[in-house]
Amino acid sequence: MQYIIIAILILISLAIGIYLWLILRQINNLSKQLEFLAKHESRMQLTSSFNNKSISKLTALINSQIKDMAELRIHLKNEKVTSEDTIAGLSHDIRTPLTSLDGYLQLLKQTDDPVKQQAYLVIMQERVKSLRKILDELFIYAKLQQADYLLELETININEVLTQNILMFYEDFKRHNIEPEINYKKENVMIQANTNALERVLQNVLRNVLLHGAGDLNISLSIIEAGKDEESEPKLCLSFSNRMRPDSTLHTEQVFDKFYKGNPSRHNSSTGLGLAIAKNLTEKMNGKLNVEIEENIFVLQIQFPVKTLS
Secondary structure, X not given: OHHHHHHHHHHHHHHHHHHHHHHHHHHHHHXXXXXXXXXXXXXXXXXXXXXXXXXXXXXXXXHHHHHHHHHHHHHHHHHXXXXXXXXXXXXXXXXXXXXXXXXXXXXXXXXXXXXXXXXXXXXXXXXXXXXXXXXXXXXXXXXXXXXXXXXXXXXXXXXXXXXXXXXXXXXHHHHOOOOEEEEEOOOOEEEEEOHHHHHHHHHHHHHHHHHHEEEEEEXXXXXEOOOOOOOXXXXXXXXXXXXXXXXXXXXXXXXXXXXXXXXXXXXXXXXXXXXXXXXXXXXXXXXXXXEEEEOOEEEXXXXXXXXXXX
16 A cells, blocks of 8 residues: 555656646747747747646737737837938928028128118028927927926907908918908807917918918808707817818828828928927817818818807
8 A cells, every 4th residue: 555655656746747847848948939039029929839827828928018019119110210200301491491591691791782682681581480480389399298288278259369360361371372261150259268379279270271272261160059968068160171282192190290291392391290289289278179181172170168158
């Protein structure tokens, strides 16, 4: 009987030893696979030939991390490419007016003709305004990325602010043969907003029309009445719609991306931040901004909660 027990213990010990050896061999195999993946940045998944619940769970967890790391690597590479393209684009945008300024400054030094001098000064002032606009947009966008950047809101008559800003672009619309058609379905709509921020939103939207639009611009201001939900409230809906230029390549899924330009080959001082800034500012004023393109018609809508109607 004693020999039988000893034999059984020996068999159990041997089985445990073999089991542990198989586990260690599998762990060693996983380690070698990980070393290979680390050296080659491969997306290959780990494989386990040993049917053990703990080993299988460990392998699945590691594979999940490998997948996440691979996706992160791809994202970072894309971000790097985007950042490099952005820096190159911004460098070009800033260098262009600076180079032009330098050129006209040299011409200014070389002439005593007052007519030419005045013409050169006018062009130089335009280049300075262009450069200032680029730097101003970069500064505003950087501020908007700060989580603690808040806007002080006040009650504003959006009809008045919109009218004033449309009139500011009268000469630009005339130069581009764009006739704004304005439809105020409700007069004196009061919202909670920041005057400077709201003006920047509207101006960026109108500049986008000038950059990418062709033909007349339709501007509509209406009210979306509150639903049955007692907590809901009426909303202002401000819509801008016009046909896009034939050479414009705007895509709805990208228009709010930083530094996105519908047609990078166009010669203008746009940084591609206009609509990104408009969306950020709108959201900081508790509003929403979205776009859609239907049959080459670009439609941009801004919504704000209506606080007071008169």
